[in-house]
Amino acid sequence: MRSISEMPVEDAGRISTLFADIDDTLTNDGRLPACAYEALERLQAAGVAVAPITGRPAGWCDMIARMWPVSGVVGENGAFYFSYHQDSRRMRRVFAINDDQRASDRKKLEAVRARILAEVPGTAISADQPYREADLAIDFCEDVPPLSASEVERIKRIFEEEGAVARVSSIHVNGWYGAYDKLTMTRRFAADVLGLDIDGHKDKVVFVGDSPNDAPMFHFFPNACGVANVLRFRGRIDSEPAYVTLHEGGHGFVEVANRILDARKGRVAA
Incomplete structure (x- = not known):
């Protein structure tokens, strides 16, 4: 750089x-x-x-x-x-992704959500989640005490184990279904x-x-x-x-x- x-x-x-x-x-x-x-x-x-x-x-x-x-x-x-x-x-x-597929994907993301909250203590669902159409946002430092890099990686890995795409931003791990x-x-x-x-x-x-x-x-x-x-x-x-x-x-x-x-x-x- x-x-x-x-x-x-x-x-x-x-x-x-x-x-x-x-x-x-x-x-x-x-x-x-x-x-x-x-x-x-x-x-x-x-x-x-x-x-x-x-x-x-x-x-x-x-x-x-x-x-x-x-x-x-x-x-x-x-x-x-x-x-x-x-x-x-x-x-x-x-x-x-079309409306029907997004609705189906949201149901799958509910199961991912439950697993992440159960397996990674200290994380939370992003406060802006109610305004989302297609993905699940997991907060690791915006409104919660910062999680370690290994915990953030664990969140990403859970998304991937559930067949979702996952990306890490500076504040959230976002996961979704779709190419x-x-x-x-x-x-x-x-x-x-x-x-x-x-x-x-x-x-x-x-x-x-x-x-x-x-x-x-x-x-x-x-x-x-x-x-x-x-x-x-x-x-x-x-x-x-x-x-x-x-x-x-x-x-x-x-x-x-x-x-x-x-x-x-x-x-x-x-």
Whole structure:
């Protein structure tokens, strides 16, 4: 991982789309700092399409798509994308799995839920679970005392033993049934909403993240950036980002935004 200051100006200047995780990427200590939100606004005003790519639930994503300066949002680790059209006042909702299959999967996740709570003392169901459509989120440090790395790995292993997909974020272990992840739904969102083929134009995209569940995005995008707290996961993440910021969370995100915007304005020395 190289410093974000080492991203070549020609690479930063051609960025037209920015995708970013939310928790501990846009936020610091669970709060969205004003500077990070302002950076989203500045990117949008400069013509850079922005979309959060998050593990957070459908209920949150509906609000984000409506109220944030973004083109849309991919939620629950790729279970869906939401995009709100301001002029027509209509929300576009696209899911990876149909309604009937999601209902069936939720029943299976109830059994996984019971097993995790019984076998991993100290964990809890995420407080945002009632607002989810497709996955089960297990809290290991957001609203509970932090669990050890081995306990987090045990939660992930239980999901997998039950035939589910599991991903570890900075605060939750998310599990679901279905062959999708952040990258597959981002590809669909980009094509449908932005008219962008990310496979053919990945050099025009930056993804910003912070944790192991961002690994598919870090691997795919050559200009992927990690905020500084991604360094906590060294050795526990399948693919690392090309660049890393000096600061953590939302303050690190501002570094990425500034690098892109300054390059587009010709203010960065080569």
